Amino acid sequence: xxxxxxxxxxxxxxxxxxxxxxxxxxxxxxxxxxxxxxxxxxxxxxxxxxxxxxxxxxxxxxxxxxxxxxxxxxxxxxxxxxxxxxxxxxxxxxxxxxxxxxxxxxxxxxxxxxxxxxxxxxxxxxxxxxxxxxxxxxxxxxxxxxxxxxxxxxxxxxxxxxxxxxxxxxxxxxxxxxxxxxxxxxxxxxxxxxxxxxxxxxxxxxxxxxxxxxxxxxxxxxxxxxxxxxxxxxxxxxxxxxxxxxxxxxxxxxxxxxxxxxxxxxxxxxxxxxxxxxxxxxxxxxxxxxxxxxxxxxxxxxxxxxxxxxxxxxxxxxxxxxxxxxxxxxxxxxxxxxxxxxxxxxxxxxxxxxxxxxxxxxxxxxxxxxxxxxxxxxxxxxxxxxxxxxxxxxxxxxxxxxxxxxxxxxxxxxxxxxxxxxxxxxxxxxxxxxxxxxxxxxxxxxxxxxxxxxxxxxxxxxxxxxxx
Numbered sequence: 001x002x003x004x005x006x007x008x009x010x011x012x013x014x015x016x017x018x019x020x021x022x023x024x025x026x027x028x029x030x031x032x033x034x035x036x037x038x039x040x041x042x043x044x045x046x047x048x049x050x051x052x053x054x055x056x057x058x059x060x061x062x063x064x065x066x067x068x069x070x071x072x073x074x075x076x077x078x079x080x081x082x083x084x085x086x087x088x089x090x091x092x093x094x095x096x097x098x099x100x101x102x103x104x105x106x107x108x109x110x111x112x113x114x115x116x117x118x119x120x121x122x123x124x125x126x127x128x129x130x131x132x133x134x135x136x137x138x139x140x141x142x143x144x145x146x147x148x149x150x151x152x153x154x155x156x157x158x159x160x161x162x163x164x165x166x167x168x169x170x171x172x173x174x175x176x177x178x179x180x181x182x183x184x185x186x187x188x189x190x191x192x193x194x195x196x197x198x199x200x201x202x203x204x205x206x207x208x209x210x211x212x213x214x215x216x217x218x219x220x221x222x223x224x225x226x227x228x229x230x231x232x233x234x235x236x237x238x239x240x241x242x243x244x245x246x247x248x249x250x251x252x253x254x255x256x257x258x259x260x261x262x263x264x265x266x267x268x269x270x271x272x273x274x275x276x277x278x279x280x281x282x283x284x285x286x287x288x289x290x291x292x293x294x295x296x297x298x299x300x301x302x303x304x305x306x307x308x309x310x311x312x313x314x315x316x317x318x319x320x321x322x323x324x325x326x327x328x329x330x331x332x333x334x335x336x337x338x339x340x341x342x343x344x345x346x347x348x349x350x351x352x353x354x355x356x357x358x359x360x361x362x363x364x365x366x367x368x369x370x371x372x373x374x375x376x377x378x379x380x381x382x383x384x385x386x387x388x389x390x391x392x393x394x395x396x397x398x399x400x401x402x403x404x405x406x407x408x409x410x411x412x413x414x415x416x417x418x419x420x421x422x423x424x425x426x427x428x429x430x431x432x433x434x435x436x437x438x439x440x441x442x443x444x445x446x447x448x449x450x451x452x453x454x455x456x457x458x459x460x461x462x463x464x465x466x467x468x
Contacts, residue, residue, distance in 0.1 A: 031100035032144045037151040038093060041278065042158045045442040048077035059243075066249045072169050075242055075253075079165045082243030086161050089154055096143075096150045103143035107132035121313035130304040138296040145289035152282035159278065163438035165241050167431050172234040173253040174427040179231050181423065182224040185416050189213070189220040191395075192408060216409065256426050259433060263370065269362045269440055276441030277358055283351035290344040297340035301326070301333040361439035369436055372429035379422045387415045 042048065060066070061081050064074045080086065109128035116122035196213040200206075235251050244251075274280060305324040310317065394411040437444055 031097070031104045031140060031147070033097040033100050033147055034151070035093070035097070037148075038090065038154045038158065041152075041155040042080060042162075045155070045159060045276075046076055046080070046162045047073055047443065048080050048162075066247075066251065069252045069254050070169075071254050072166055075169045075238065076162045076165050078244065079161055079242040080158055083161055083241060084243055086157060089157050092150050093147075093154060096147045100140070100143035100147050103139040104136065106136065116312060121311050124310050124312075126308070127305055130306055131299075131302045134302070135296065135299060138292060138299075142289050142292045142296065145285050145292060149282045149285035149289060152278040152285060155278035156282065159438050159441065161241070163434050165238070166434035168234070168238040168241050169253055170256075170427050170430040170434070172231070172238050172251065173256045173430075174423050175227065175231045175234040176253060177256055177423050177426075178420070179224070179227040181416070181419055182220070182227040184419075186217070186220040186224050188412055188416070189217040192412065193217045195395075212409075256423070256430070258376065258426055258429050263373070264366075264444070266363055266366050269366055269436070270359055272442075273358050273362050273440045274355065277354075277439075278441060280351070280354050280358060283347070283354050287344065287347045287351060290340070290347040294337070294340040294344050297333055297336045300336060301328050301331055358439065362436070365432055365436035365439045368432035369429065372425050372432050376422065376425040376429060379418060379425060383418050384422065387411070387418050391415045 059082050061074075061077050064070075064078055107129050109126050112123075112125040112127065114120070114123040193210075193213040193216070196210045200210045238251055239245055239247060303326040307320075307322040307324050309320045309322065390411050394408045397408075433444075
């Protein structure tokens with residue numbers, strides 16, 4: 001709106017006009033910026049969430065005690081509160097807040113004044129664009145949708161970080177277990193080497209067999225040293241992810257324990273994922289924002305100013321009002337409308353791509369989890385007991401000169417290989433579970449959540465945002 005005023009006689013009119021303009025903006029939609037969105041969403045999805053942007057130095061959450069061993073949940077909580085890359089992405093929510101606030105602001109009025117000089121009359125004009133008030137609601141809706149889009153994407157980033165931390169934690173835990181297994185293998189090889197030396201002294205076996213036993217012992221020693229280095233490497237990777245690179249206290253994971261997660265059919269998991277996954281929700285918000293931009297693009301050519309004109313000359317003052325508007329003969333933002341419509345189309349296809357990726361992620365992770373669970377059941381319940389018994393029989397027989405060294409070596413190798421395979425399957429199970437929970441978008445310890453309720457909540461949020 002552009003309004004012209006006499007500088008002296010109409011100053012009161014200017015004041016009244018400005019006061020009357022202010023309530024127009026107050027009745028329009030306000031920016032809906034939830035600063036706790038990411039923290040709240042991650043808390044129910046992972047059991048831990050960031051407490052805002054941390055300071056530059058490293059921070060250990062108050063309820064995380066490293067000296068008594070680091071649990072998987074503690075590792076995730078520390079990473080979400082301390083990982084520098086994730087903390088950097090959280091700043092995007094603050095930027096989106098600034099964009100939402102900026103979208104809610106009204107355009108400033110502008111004043112044009114020609115002071116009376118000689119025979120020239122004075123002229124005073126105040127411009128306040130009307131389209132600023134008309135388009136403000138649509139701009140605020142776009143900003144609110146963008147805020148939710150960014151918030152949900154940051155939640156997905158948090159889930160990705162939690163998955164990476166859980167996989168790294170599993171790597172460290174299995175490295176510790178493999179190091180312990182390497183020590184056990186070394187003890188077994190040493191005991192066998194001692195038995196071969198004793199039998200060689202008794203003349204029961206040849207020197208060649210004693211050499212083979214000592215070579216096995218040396219190989220076991222080398223393997224144990226390699227496994228100790230593997231622990232150090234895995235610890236360094238986990239420390240980087242949780243943001244404690246300069247920590248002096250070693251990270252000691254708890255013993256590996258396969259979580260007892262109910263096996264759910266893929267159809268239910270996919271339905272839950274489509275209701276839970278924040279990146280899918282973010283894609284829906286992207287479509288909503290693009291649709292609102294498409295509607296806004298059809299009015300961007302509009303420019304209308306209201307005019308109150310005051311001319312002050314010798315002995316007279318003339319006041320009048322009117323409108324000033326661009327005539328949209330040529331430019332009605334045709335190109336911007338085409339672009340905005342195609343942005344809606346692109347957003348819809350991007351959401352479909354995320355949908356397909358979610359289905360693939362859930363199916364692959366669920367089948368990997370099932371495979372690891374089946375293999376682990378066979379190895380622990382059927383193979384392991386038989387090999388333990390066979391190893392005891394072989395060692396006793398070798399000590400009593402009733403079993404050949406080759407049979408002892410074969411049995412020992414099978415026993416150690418089976419224990420190593422059990423560790424590998426435990427690690428595969430833990431990694432698959434981390435991938436599946438990331439694919440679904442929340443913990444699965446309690447089984448499938450109420451999908452219909454989640455879909456209803458998401459629909460209500462979108463509908464409320466559309467009406468706001």
